[in-house]
Amino acid sequence: MRTFVYTSRPSRVVFGAGTVRRVRDEAERLGCSRVLLLSSPALPEASARVRRTLGDMLVAEFDGAAMHTPVEVTEQALDVLTQASADGIVAIGGGSTTGLSKALALRTDLPQVVLPTTYAGSEVTPVLGETRDGRKVTQSSPSILPETVVYDVDFTLTLPLPMTVTSGVNALAHAVEALYSSDANPVTDQQALDAISRIARALPRLTADPADPEARADLLHAAWLAGTCLATVGMGLHHKLCHTLGGSFDLPHAETHTVVLPHAMAYNAPAVPGVMRRIADALGVPDAPSGVYDLVASLGGPTSLRDLGLPEWSLAHAAELAVSTPYPNPRKLTAEDMAELLTDAWHGRRPEGPPSTEAGLARLTEQVVASFARAPEPRVRTLLSDLVRHLHTFVATNDVTDAEWQYAIDFLTRTGQLCSPTRQEFVLLSDTLGVSSAVDLLTNSRTPTTTPSAVLGPFYVEGPPEAAHGSDISGGLPGIPLWADVRITGTDGEPVKDAVVDVWQSNKEGFYDVQLPDLDGPVLRARLRTHADGRIRFWSILPSEYPIPDDGPVGHMLGAVERHPYRAPHLHFMIDAPGHRRLVTQLFVSGGAYLDSDTVFGVKDELVVDFAPQTGPTPDGRQVEGQWRRLDYTFRIAPLAD
Numbered sequence: 001m002r003t004f005v006y007t008s009r010p011s012r013v014v015f016g017a018g019t020v021r022r023v024r025d026e027a028e029r030l031g032c033s034r035v036l037l038l039s040s041p042a043l044p045e046a047s048a049r050v051r052r053t054l055g056d057m058l059v060a061e062f063d064g065a066a067m068h069t070p071v072e073v074t075e076q077a078l079d080v081l082t083q084a085s086a087d088g089i090v091a092i093g094g095g096s097t098t099g100l101s102k103a104l105a106l107r108t109d110l111p112q113v114v115l116p117t118t119y120a121g122s123e124v125t126p127v128l129g130e131t132r133d134g135r136k137v138t139q140s141s142p143s144i145l146p147e148t149v150v151y152d153v154d155f156t157l158t159l160p161l162p163m164t165v166t167s168g169v170n171a172l173a174h175a176v177e178a179l180y181s182s183d184a185n186p187v188t189d190q191q192a193l194d195a196i197s198r199i200a201r202a203l204p205r206l207t208a209d210p211a212d213p214e215a216r217a218d219l220l221h222a223a224w225l226a227g228t229c230l231a232t233v234g235m236g237l238h239h240k241l242c243h244t245l246g247g248s249f250d251l252p253h254a255e256t257h258t259v260v261l262p263h264a265m266a267y268n269a270p271a272v273p274g275v276m277r278r279i280a281d282a283l284g285v286p287d288a289p290s291g292v293y294d295l296v297a298s299l300g301g302p303t304s305l306r307d308l309g310l311p312e313w314s315l316a317h318a319a320e321l322a323v324s325t326p327y328p329n330p331r332k333l334t335a336e337d338m339a340e341l342l343t344d345a346w347h348g349r350r351p352e353g354p355p356s357t358e359a360g361l362a363r364l365t366e367q368v369v370a371s372f373a374r375a376p377e378p379r380v381r382t383l384l385s386d387l388v389r390h391l392h393t394f395v396a397t398n399d400v401t402d403a404e405w406q407y408a409i410d411f412l413t414r415t416g417q418l419c420s421p422t423r424q425e426f427v428l429l430s431d432t433l434g435v436s437s438a439v440d441l442l443t444n445s446r447t448p449t450t451t452p453s454a455v456l457g458p459f460y461v462e463g464p465p466e467a468a469h470g471s472d473i474s475g476g477l478p479g480i481p482l483w484a485d486v487r488i489t490g491t492d493g494e495p496v497k498d499a500v501v502d503v504w505q506s507n508k509e510g511f512y513d514v515q516l517p518d519l520d521g522p523v524l525r526a527r528l529r530t531h532a533d534g535r536i537r538f539w540s541i542l543p544s545e546y547p548i549p550d551d552g553p554v555g556h557m558l559g560a561v562e563r564h565p566y567r568a569p570h571l572h573f574m575i576d577a578p579g580h581r582r583l584v585t586q587l588f589v590s591g592g593a594y595l596d597s598d599t600v601f602g603v604k605d606e607l608v609v610d611f612a613p614q615t616g617p618t619p620d621g622r623q624v625e626g627q628w629r630r631l632d633y634t635f636r637i638a639p640l641a642d
Contacts, residue, residue, distance in 0.1 A: 011124055011231075013224065015151040017213065020046075023053045023090060023113060026148045030111040032088030034059045036081045038101050040093035043117055046155050050092050050115065060084035062100075067253055068131040068246050069099035077104060086110070092155070094167070095120035095253060102128045102144045112146035117155045119167040119219055120254070121174050121227025124149055129243055136247020145231070151224060153217045161210050164219070165203060165301040166254035171223040172199045172292070173261045176279060177236050178229035180272040182328040188232050191225045196282040198222035200295065204385060207299055208378035236329040237322075238264035241342070244321045249310055255302050259348075262293035263341050266351035271330035284389035286361045286396040289351040294366040297350075304348030315342045365392045411553050418552045422514035424458035428554040431455055431600035432563075447581070447638045449491045454586040455602045457572065458548075459512040464502050467526035470620050472539035475523030479508040479541030481628040482611065483619055488534045488575060488635050495534025496637065499577035502527050503538070505570070510546020530577075539622070542611060542629050543569040545593040548600070558599070568594040568603055573635070581638045587631070609633055 014022055027035055035057045039047035051058055062077045077100055081089070091101035092115040099122065101112050106128060114123040126145035129138045159167070175192035178184060199222045205215040241260050245251045266289035269276045276288040285291030297303055306312070319338035344351070368388045375381040394400075418425040430436045436455040443453065467473055484503075488496045504525035506512050513523045528536040547565040550558060558565050569592040575583045588595060588608045595603050611629045618624055 011145055012148040013124070013151065014148065015221070015224070017153045017217075019150050019152045020049050020053055020115065020155070023050060023115065023150055024055065024057060026113050026150060027054070027057060027088055027090060027111075030088060030113070030147055032111060032113075033057060034084065034086050035088045035090050036077075036084060036086035036104075037061045038065060038077070038089065038091035038093070038097050038104075039063045040065070040097055040117070043093060043155070046115075046117060047092055050090065054090065059086055065093065065097040065100040067096050068136055068250070069096065069103050069129060071103075071130055071132045074100060074103040074107075074130070078107060081108065081110075088113070091115065092117065094118035095122050095170075098123050098146075099128065099130075101146065103130060105146070106139075106141060106144050109143050111148075113148045113150060114146040115150045115152060115155065116220075116223070118159060118163065118254070119156075119171045119223035121171050121223045121230055124224060124227040125231035127230065129247070131247045134248060136243045138243060149224075151220050153213060153220055156216045156220055157211050157213065159210075161207065162300070163254070164206055164210065165296070165299045166252075166258045168199050168203050168219055168223075169258040169261060169292075169296060169301060170254040171219075171226040172196060173238055173242075173257045174226035174230040174235075175199075175222075176261065176265060176288075176292075177238050178226075178233050179279065180268060180275045180330045181233040181236060183233035185233070188229045192229045193278060193282045195222040195225035195229070196279060198225075200283045201386075203295065203299055205378075205382055208381060234328055236264075236327065237268060237331075237333065240327055240329075241318075241322050241338075244318055245305070245310065248321060249314060249318065251305070251308050251310060255308055256305075258296055258301050259303060259305050259308065259345055262289045262296070262351050263345045265289040265292060267337065267341050268330045281393065281397070284386070284393050285365060286393065290362045293350050294362060298366060298370065303350075305342070305346040306348065310346060312346060315339055315346060318342055361392060361396055365389060368392075411557075414553045423549065425549075425552050425554060427456070427458035428548055428552075428600075429557075431457070431602070432548070432554055432558065434601045437601045449636065450581075450638045451583060451585060451635045452604045452606050453584055454570075454604065454607060455600060456574075456584050457586075457600075457602075459506075459514060460502075460504060460572070460574070461514060461522070461525065464504065464525045464527045465522055467528050467538060469528065469531075469537050470539070471526075473503065473524060473526040474539065474541045475519075475521075477507050477523060477541060479544075481624050482540045482542045482631060483537070483614075483628065484540060484571075484631045484633075485537050485619065486535065486573075486631070486633050486635065488530050488536075488577065488637060490580065491636055491638055493636075495530070495532065496577045496580065497530055497532050497534060499530040499534065499575055499580075499637075500527060501530065501536050502572075502574040503540070504572045505540065505543050506546050508541065508544055510544055515549075537619070540571075543571050543589055543592075545569045563599065564594075564597070565599050566594045566597075567600060568592050568598045570602075570607075571631070575635060575637055577637060579640055581640055583635060583637045585635070587633060 041063050060080050062080045066073045088111050089101050090113045091097045098114050105112050116123045127140050128144045129136050175195040178188050178192040198218045202215045202219040242256045245256050246253050279288040283291045319335045322338045323333050323335050369385045372381045372384045415425045440453050488499045513519050550565040569589040570586040573585050589611045590608050611631050614628050614630050
């Protein structure tokens with residue numbers, strides 16, 4: 001049983017794009033009427049937007065924040081604050097500006113609204129590191145924690161790529177050390193792993209397109225999570241080394257974190273192998289320390305303390321400073337060990353990682369990923385890179401053998417060999433593994449006001465025969481007659497004219513026409529077009545449950561895990577209309593078999609509808625003996641603008 005203590009740090013977070021417009025409201029919410037703005041000369045447009053938002057609340061401004069928060073700079077800003085009689089602080093910028101805001105709050109207890117423009121994460125921590133007489137001292141206090149943090153993704157879009165990389169790895173360091181902190185707990189564990197995964201995904205995307213707003217949002221989200229970890233649990237060796245190097249040798253903050261992190265991880269790895277495996281999984285690499293090094297190198301980030309300007313003669317002194325005061329760390333620290341670690345970081349050596357096999361696999365993975373660097377399409381590069389990382393991690397995690405991999409190759413070969421114009425075994429494989437439904441769910445979730453989509457399935461045939469309204473598409477095959485009265489509308493409820501609606505289904509025994517070579521021409525499939533009222537009407541037969549073809553590799557897979565091959569009874573629809581997005585979906589028979597265990601995971605509750613039992617007269621006067629069914633349904637399709 002795990003024992004832990006968790007303390008939540010109260011702080012208000014406003015996250016999104018264009019959130020700068022809420023700064024004045026947030027300051028007023030804290031009772032402020034006279035605000036000191038800590039601005040950044042390097043961000044003139046962003047600072048100007050904050051000034052405009054604050055309006056007449058702004059009574060003074062200071063733009064001299066410096067790295068590592070020297071106390072003399074804080075005293076200068078304090079004079080400006082005092083003379084202006086400010087009752088609140090608004091800060092926009094990176095870690096230096098945030099640090100100055102926190103230093104002022106510590107001395108005055110004034111409320112803070114912070115707008116970060118990098119991924120430092122310090123804006124959500126009650127921790128302040130100040131430099132006095134060349135030595136950086138860290139302290140923690142509730143009055144240091146900013147009351148409100150406004151994350152505006154727009155303010156990060158123009159952050160230069162080199163700074164993006166180092167700032168992002170700085171955030172990564174917060175998450176990594178949180179996982180092996182002596183104060184670690186389940187909440188921060190999940191926050192840290194989520195942050196690591198987001199950073200590993202976002203940074204490579206930003207090298208391809210530095211202005212990608214979704215990647216920027218992902219990285220800013222990760223910085224918030226990682227900073228929250230930093231606020232909740234204590235840090236270890238990595239942060240101690242970076243504070244020593246920054247405060248005593250005036251090295252740049254984020255760049256120092258970027259260089260030191262893989263080496264600090266490699267040092268602690270033997271003491272926390274389980275944590276390193278979780279980090280490696282979140283990164284999508286076989287080995288965590290070398291994986292971080294390779295990530296930084298692939299992004300063009302710094303890998304050497306020498307390149308940051310640290311003289312080699314200072315390494316021994318830095319090692320002594322790093323162990324001069326005790327602090328929690330998974331592995332015991334000695335000056336000799338620290339000197340060796342710093343020497344490796346000074347030379348920029350790649351951490352080898354514990355087992356040579358994992359290190360070799362990590363190098364192989366990065367070599368393959370690097371081979372995609374010249375892909376002209378950024379999306380192609382991202383997809384292939386992620387695919388390789390996940391495949392290599394799967395192989396390593398499961399220790400896949402030659403025989404197992406050869407079986408997989410043979411399985412895929414047999415799957416391809418079964419594909420033909422009338423059978424798509426690869427679609428069956430995708431369907432039965434839930435991949436088709438996963439892609440469908442992601443796509444459809446972006447248009448929640450429309451009828452849900454569903455998988456296409458392997459039996460759609462291009463160019464089905466045209467059918468007239470009211471005609472029977474069953475071709476005389478036996479089954480319970482079904483009258484379908486279907487309406488197509490836009491999201492505004494207005495009928496859609498000239499929509500092309502393809503319909504297809506299996507017969508009573510569960511076979512599609514392409515599976516029945518004795519049939520003369522297509523049946524139980526047709527194409528109809530809506531009139532001005534957006535409607536189509538046709539006769540068919542009630543769909544039945546049926547097994548997917550299970551005589552091939554997919555069927556053998558299902559048998560190996562004792563899964564049935566049956567699909568719940570359904571009717572397929574594909575709807576194309578001018579000016580609208582295509583909708584591919586299915587309607588499932590309410591009360592039908594296998595609704596809760598459809599073998600391709602295609603059933604959605606919203607698509608389970610009544611095929612109502614009827615007797616007597618039919619809508620078009622057709623004579624039907626005994627029971628027939630009626631389907632009335634309205635599909636809502638999205639305009640292309642969605």
